[in-house]
Amino acid sequence: MTARHFDLAVWDRAHRLTSALHLLSRRLPPQEFVGLGTELCAAAAAVPTHLAESVREAELAAQLRQIDEAERRAYETQGLLLLLAELPYLNRTTVSMLAAQMQRIQAMIADYKASVARGEYL
């Protein structure tokens, strides 16, 4: 049992992806750096944030709410990445790879949520 979000594998992976997206978004053209770039980074950063909050929450319902939001933000990030992959700004393979990583994170969040629902993190 862990009480710190640093020990969560899903948090670690989401955090690393967020960092990668921040670096990647620098390569966007100016008009998209602010628009798409900002939204992408904000959505991605919300995933580890809500996962960390879920660890801090004392009640199961609150934990699950945080995880739900992390899950929604993960999907949001993936949606934006799928859009970015179709736009002629960045290398499509790289972006698709990141989208696939986000999909993996979604699966990890689902597993984490199941564990929390079983009371393993209370």
Next chain:
Amino acid sequence: MLHLLTELPEWRPALELVIGSYAQTHRIPGREQLRAGAMLRAHLRGVLRRLARGCGTVHEVDRCSELERAEAHCARIDYLWTLLGTLEWIPTAEAEQWRARWIGLRRRLAEARARLALGMTWRLGDRPAPVVLAHVTRSLPAMAPTNAPLAIIAAAADDDDHANGAANGAADGAADGAANGAANGADDDLRETPSLGPPPRDTSDVSAGVASAGVASADEDDPTDLERVRPVVDAWVDELGSWLDAAPVDAASLAGVPHAERSTARLRRRRADRRPHAQDLEGHTPRDTEHR
């Protein structure tokens, strides 16, 4: 349960439309590229973000809300295309075409939301769900008249297994009966509507799901089942009746929907029967009077 975003039926059409529109925004001249262009792109991304969030949410009500927000983005995009065409930043005819596409997507999202909400209503059984019905009511006006409420109900009922055994009889081909039952909701109608014919031919239409509306297939010998269904259908009748009053559907627009005209008339009549002023001095409704 993990949903795949790319498998969401609305995702691909939305993504393609967004990509196409995105390319168009770069044609906007001068500094407006940074203003109107950026505004339009933000709403385009908004549609995808909301769809993605909806896919990632476990609660259907939340999914309805996300779809509604996606529709709101579509509405803004619709207006922005009008603006771009009016100011001729994009050729007017082209802007109109793009606008029409977005109206189509918005309608599609509204239908998805109505199906989701009606599916929930069905499963909730005798428990009224105001929040769900509110979604149904709000999503209906966004739809084309051809997608009449009856057909939407039918499509909703077709979407899943629909709770109890009410759907079991659906396979019997009770297409017309189900359509009538869904519209009327009256127990006498439920009992009087047998299987009248083959399933609908046009499977592309939402009316294809009429067969499994389930109401008409409820077991006659099981009053519990009818009791369970009645309040749900009554709620539909009220909500859909309000919509019909607000936006009358003419017979021609219902051409593709089996028995829609007759059912719509019954829907109106039933709703009229339920109004307080439809009662006579002795408190009888017109229907009671007929029976007497």
